[in-house]
Amino acid sequence: WSPDSNVLFGPVPELTGYFCCNGIIPGFSQSGGMGLLAAQWMIEGETKYDMFAWDMARYGTWAGKAFTKARVGDQYANRFKIHFPNEERAAGRPVRTRPAYSMQRDMGAVMGLNYGWEHPLWFADEPEVEDTDGFTRQNWWEPVGAECRMLRDTGGIIDISNFAKYVCKGPGAEEWLNAVFANRMPRLVGRSCLTPLISKRGGIAGDFTVTRLGDDEFWIIGSGMAERYHARFFKQVPLPTGTTFESHTEAMCGFNVAGPQSRAMLQRMTNASLANEDFPFMRSARIELAGVEVLALRVSFTGxxxxxxHCATEHQAQLYTALIEAGRDIGIGPVGSRALMSLRIEKGYGSWSREYSPEYWPQEVGLDRLIKMDKEFLNKDAVAEVLTQTARESLVLLHLDETDTEASGADATGGEPVFSGNNGVGRVTSGAYGYTVGMSLALAYVKGVGPGDRVDVMVLGRPHKATILDAPPFDADGKRLRG
Incomplete structure (x- = not known):
């Protein structure tokens, strides 16, 4: 049984040609649709709609009997309860923790669940604080804002250990990665690239950062919650002889140190030069930081x-302690994932399972520029057909009027309809308050409208006036990011 939605759906990874679709409680209302989608998957290789929320791939071997029993009981007990945005359920937790967990809890971290891992959502002033739930701004809203402003003003330290991490090495590593991903792999050691993973129907199955560590070694970062899902794609391309591809998600942890004073702080902790001319954007190096060997990448999802x-898991607590100590006297401190979501929306960055999914075409998401059609890669024929077609809709960034959001006490969170006059023109995929730009923001897919147009976003069922922006409100020209 699936611990949350009481459904298992999808191919069983350990078997070939075996599919599972069961455990649906309201069978009369959902069984027909699920049967159709299961048939599509078996016959065509992929469902028409993104079914990850129902997919057994969202759980791994960590979801054992005790966790599953606790989650199923919680699901039955709360099935008809109202569920709120950002709600975190405690049943069966914690099930997976990392070495810095206790330290983070002592610092006031309010924890969330991601693919079984406990990770900081936000930091309260004291330990043992819990989220409040509701459709309006809750007890975490102001603390998250303080974290965002701290990072933009000086800097912040974000635990990104949840990211999926892989190493591909061997004489055929570059060949194999080029056969899997749509972009061309970096040819020089220390260079990184962004690349889509293309689905069976030509949509976006995933987005990854790939870094060349050596002549025959690459470091790959993707969505942590989709690691088991993405394994289906990786297994479709045979590895060349003598080449390995392994997950390092459990073996390695990571922190993102970002903000205008991040370079100054980190430079005090290492002998390696972090100057822009020596360590520019989208470059990497193995360095020693406060006595810990780390793989440093010049990238940041904060924009x-x-x-x-990235360091070995056994060194996570040591590195975290050193980072917190180094940042204390210049006003740099811990930042949680809710602040990260706000910061990435200020920059207009999409996120997997929200803005990126197999339902969306590359030209709708803005990732078509990263697809190299002069090489062979997984599902190239499907995306070639998709790219000949006009985008059905476009991903845009909306600025919701503050008077409307302040009156309702709520921001868009995802799923809200977007209207132009009386016509439905799209829906929100992600929303958050942009604390450092003073805007209530939302990413949305729309059609028939564009930059500068005024629309209505139905937050809590009421129209909120919004303007489609022509550029992200934070660092639109990338000077901070690349500086």
Missing amino acids: DLGWEL
Whole structure:
């Protein structure tokens, strides 16, 4: 049984040609649709609609009997309860923790669940604080804002250990990665690239950062919650002889240190030069930081100046302690994932399972520029057909009028309809308040409208005036990111 929605759906990874679709409680209302989608998957290789929320791939071997029993009981007990945005359920937790977990809890971290892992959502002023739930702004709204402003003003330290991490090495590593991903792999050691993973129907199955660590070694980062899902795609391309592809998600942890003072803080902790001319954007290096060996990548999902720092799991607590100590005297401190979501929306960055999914075409998401049609890769024929067609809709960034959001006490969170006059023109995929730009923001897919147009976003069922922006409100020209 699936612990949350009481359904298992999808191919069983350990078997070939075996599909599972059962456990649906309201069978009369959902069984017909699920049967259709299961048939599509078996016959055509993929469902028409993104079914990840029902997919057994969202659980791994960590979801054992005790966790499953607790979650199923919680599901039955709360099935007809109202569920709120950002709601976190405690049943069966914690099930997976990392070395810094206790330290983060002592610092006031309010934890969330991601693919079984406990991770900081936000930091309260004292330990043992819990989320409040509701459709309006809750007890975390102001603390998350303080974290965002701290990072943009000076800097912040974000635990990104949840990201899926892989290493591909061997004489055929570059060949194999080029056969899997749509972009061309970096040819020089220390260079990184962004690349889509193309689905069976030509949509976006995933987005990854790939870094060349050596002549025959690559570091790949993707969505942590989709690791088992993405394994289906990786297994479709045979590995060349002598080449390996392994998950390092459990073996490695990571932190993103970002903000205008991130370079100054990190430079005090290492002998390696972090100057822009020596360590520019989208570059990487193995360095020693406060006595810990780390793989440093000059990237940041915040859209700000920053580095991702990946270390062995056994050194996570040591590295975290050193980072917190180094940042204390210059006003840099811990930042949770809710602040990260706000910061990435200020920059207009999409996220897998929200803005990126197999339902969306590359040209609708803005990832078509990363597809190299002069090489062979997984599902190339499907995306070639898709790219000949006009985009059905476009991903845009909306600015919701503050008077409307302040009056309702709520921001868009995802799923809200978008109207132009009386016509439905789209829906929100992600929303958050942009604390450092003073805007209530939302990413949305729309059609028939564009930059500068005024629309209505139905937040809590009421129209909220919004304007489609022509550029992200934070660092639109990338000067901070690349500076």
